[in-house]
Amino acid sequence: MLDLGFVRGNLEVVEAKLRARGADPAALLGDFRALDQSRRQAITQSEQLKARRNELSQQVGALKKAGQDATAVMEETRALKEKLDELDKAAAEFDEKMRLALSRVPNLTRDEVPTGKSEADNPTIKTWGEKKSYDFAPKPHWELGAELGILDLDRATKLSGARFAVYMGQGAKLERALINFMLDLHTDKQGYTEVLPPFMVNSKSLYGTGQLPKFADDLFRCSDADAACAAKGEFKDNDHWLIPTAEVPVTNLYRDEILDEARLPICLTAYTPCFRAEAGAAGKDTRGIIRQHQFQKVEMVKFVKPEDSEAEHEKLTRNAEEILELLELPYRRVLLCTGDTGFSAAKTFDLEVWLPGQGLYREISSCSNFDAFQSRRANIRYRAAGPKSKPEFVHTLNGSGLAVGRTWVAIVENYQQADGSVIVPTALRPYLGGLERIEKQK
RNA sequence: GGAGAGGUGGCCGAGUGGUUUAAGGCAACGGUCUUGAAAACCGUCGUGCUCGUGAGGGUACCGUGAGUUCGAAUCUCACCCUCUCCGCCA
Numbered sequence: 021m022l023d024l025g026f027v028r029g030n031l032e033v034v035e036a037k038l039r040a041r042g043a044d045p046a047a048l049l050g051d052f053r054a055l056d057q058s059r060r061q062a063i064t065q066s067e068q069l070k071a072r073r074n075e076l077s078q079q080v081g082a083l084k085k086a087g088q089d090a091t092a093v094m095e096e097t098r099a100l101k102e103k104l105d106e107l108d109k110a111a112a113e114f115d116e117k118m119r120l121a122l123s124r125v126p127n128l129t130r131d132e133v134p135t136g137k138s139e140a141d142n143p144t145i146k147t148w149g150e151k152k153s154y155d156f157a158p159k160p161h162w163e164l165g166a167e168l169g170i171l172d173l174d175r176a177t178k179l180s181g182a183r184f185a186v187y188m189g190q191g192a193k194l195e196r197a198l199i200n201f202m203l204d205l206h207t208d209k210q211g212y213t214e215v216l217p218p219f220m221v222n223s224k225s226l227y228g229t230g231q232l233p234k235f236a237d238d239l240f241r242c243s244d245a246d247a248a249c250a251a252k253g254e255f256k257d258n259d260h261w262l263i264p265t266a267e268v269p270v271t272n273l274y275r276d277e278i279l280d281e282a283r284l285p286i287c288l289t290a291y292t293p294c295f296r297a298e299a300g301a302a303g304k305d306t307r308g309i310i311r312q313h314q315f316q317k318v319e320m321v322k323f324v325k326p327e328d329s330e331a332e333h334e335k336l337t338r339n340a341e342e343i344l345e346l347l348e349l350p351y352r353r354v355l356l357c358t359g360d361t362g363f364s365a366a367k368t369f370d371l372e373v374w375l376p377g378q379g380l381y382r383e384i385s386s387c388s389n390f391d392a393f394q395s396r397r398a399n400i401r402y403r404a405a406g407p408k409s410k411p412e413f414v415h416t417l418n419g420s421g422l423a424v425g426r427t428w429v430a431i432v433e434n435y436q437q438a439d440g441s442v443i444v445p446t447a448l449r450p451y452l453g454g455l456e457r458i459e460k461q462k
Numbered sequence: 463g464g465a466g467a468g469g470u471g472g473c474c475g476a477g478u479g480g481u482u483u484a485a486g487g488c489a490a491c492g493g494u495c496u497u498g499a500a501a502a503c504c505g506u507c508g509u510g511c512u513c514g515u516g517a518g519g520g521u522a523c524c525g526u527g528a529g530u531u532c533g534a535a536u537c538u539c540a541c542c543c544u545c546u547c548c549g550c551c552a
Contacts (some may be wrong), residue, residue, distance in 0.1 A: 024511095063512055067521045074521090077533040081480035090532075097532040115511090257526085258542060278472065278509095280490095403472080405491080411472095411509080 021122055021397045028056055032387050037128040040135050040358040048125050055121075059114035066107040106456060120253045123227070124234050126363045127393040133367050136357025142370070143357075148341070149350030149372055156438045160377035161429045162308040165191060167440050169311070169461030182306075183298060183313040185425070189461040190452075194431070194444075195316065197451035198424050199291050202318040202343055206421060210339045212289035212320060217269035219292055223255040225272040226302055228398030230364035237299040239264055240313075262295035267317035267418045274323060275398040278411050284402055285324040285332060289421065292317065309425050310382065316424040322417040323400065326392065329415035333389040337369045340385045340421040346447040348373040349430050352381055366391040369419075373426065377433035384426045387419030 027034050031052065035045035076097040082091040134143055164394040165171025170191025176184040187195050208210040223245065226232040231239060232250050241247060245259040263269055270290050279286070294317050305311035320339060324332045337353070344351045356368040365388035372381035392413040395401065401411035442458040449455060 060512070063521085067512065070522085071520055073532080078480075081530050087476075094532040101532090256542090280472085403490090409491085 021393060022125055022128065023392075023396065024118070027052065027122070027375055034125075034128065037358075037460055040129065041126060041361065042137060042359045043126060048121065050121060053119070055114060055118055059111065059118055062107055062114055066104065066111050069100055069104045069107065069388050073097055073104065073348045074152065076100075077414035078100055080332075081360040087203075100438045113156040116253070118252070120233075123253060123397075127230075127366050127390065129358050129361050130389075130391075133361060134355065134357045134440070135359075139356075139360050140352040141357040142360055145353040145355050145369070147350075148351040149348065149374070151350050152376065152434060154376065154436075154438075158376040158433065158436060159440075160308060161375075161432045164377070164436055164440065164442065165309075167460065168442065168458060170194070170458065173309070180313075183311065185309045185312060187428075190455070190458045190460075191428075193452060194448075194458065195424055195428055197448055198427050198431075199316065199318060201448055201451050202421055202424070203289060203291055205343060205346070206289040206318070206320060206339065210287075210342070212287045212339075215266075215273070215290040217266060217290055217292065218263075219269075219295075220260040221269050221272065223250050223259050224257050224362050225268055225275070226250075227255045228272045228275050229268045229394050230397065231268065234363065234443065238297050240295045240297055263292060264296050265294050265420075266290040266292040266317060268320060270319065270321040271394055271416055271418065272398055272399075274400045277400060279323065279400070279414065281325070281402055281404045284414065285322055285328060288321045290321070292319070305357045309429060312425060315426075318326065318424060320419050320421045323395075323402075323414045324417065325402065326412070326415050329389050329391065329417060332415075333367065333369075333387065333417055336417055336419050337371070337387040340371055340387055340419050343427075344371065344373060344384070347427070347431065347445045349427075349445075351384070362386075362388065364388075364390050364393050366393065371417065371422075373381050373430045375430060375433050377436070382429075383423075384430065385420040385422045388417065390416045390418075392402055 022034065023448065031049075035049070038045045038048060045376060054279070079093050080090045080097070083093065133224055134141065136142065162171065162173065166173070168191070170188055172186040172188055179186070203214055205445045207214050220242065223232055232255065233253055236247055236250050240262040242260040242262070245261050246256070249256060249259075253422075263397045269292075270288050273288070274286075293314055295314050295349060296312075298313060301311060309315075320336055322336060341351070351370050351373045353369050354370050356362075356365075356370060360366050368386055368388040370383050371385040371387070372386040374380075375382050392415060395413040400414050400416070402414050403409055403411050431445060431448075432442050435445065436444060437457075440460070444452055444455050444457060
């Protein structure tokens, strides 16, 4: 959510930023100026009447206490009521319209974010690692996984339908090893605290991080979740949706709280499954396990002071890159252009890992700075030490560290051998009981 | 799921229709005192919206939403959450 006062005072800037994203300011903001004016007018009038009402009510009290007749004053107050109800209703309607309009406006990208339309316009910031050369034609992971007996997509379809996977034997163990390896690195070496949050959240939480109201179709909701309410901008605390990322429960941990400055930065990491409906992704990445309805991810989330968020963003991105470096997987870092930056983000780096089986770089981590966009929605503030300090919104950040399923893919494809076996990266061996090579399962 | 109790500011906690512009305490912050610190004492101390160039004013907020009333933290209804006990259960 953008700050109302900022939008009012910088409408041209906001509109330019929205256009840079490829969004239509008119469609998003409508007649913002007129609406804002009507709203404020209704509020001012209503409050003036309320002041009058309160004054008269006090007179009634005073008169009654003095044993005098208060009928006339009571009548006058009663007469105010009709007009007041009308004004209040109008004010509430304008307010609701503004709130709903603003809730669908994406964040403003930072000035250093390059203007562009799509991922084709994302500049590459750095490239790391040497692509291995193979004296055979490297296979995609779905072939390797099936041949090794560590990935069973056919039976997953029987259980759950398309876009689900069953990992078997050392395949399952590899997934689990990756989770532990990532969490240990984040907690033991990089200063994060581990969190194990619920995998279902209410609609208020999804509003807080920006998935609702706009992206309800991308989510799986439980039968007690009222999508119609969410679409109307009513967010409940007793409905349930499957989380699309750990970002949602972890960021919302401090919703409606005021944190002490001394506690910042707060750095958390969480392993969770993630559930995505993949609405509109029909026909995309249908082979293999790149795009699933359920996948596992280790996430990093930070709450920081506004002046620190730029530096913390770089640190967080480096924390994700370190995993790829330890696993010796070639990758590159790209900066998302305005047209490709997500709804809630002000600036995003994507890490893309090299997949030789498919001959392309593939997103494996997305590290974003949200500025105060999420904290304003979720009302997460901090209070600085010192006299007369008012609570201020924190900046939130998060990034995958990493998407586990895609890391699994990257290892299988990058470390494949001519005989179809897969060498286990050295850093991961302690997590697999010293196993050096994954070979065909019985 | 059943029965009972409860939900008040950063925290604890008073408050059952009219100076409540929410008592009191703790914490925090500023000051006095002190070589420094602690203690003691004095003072400051909620959030949003809105009006105002400003000082400042108005208004709303006591779990959420409706309602009764001239007036609601206080009364009524619905819902949510927490705690205790019972039931069911991994």
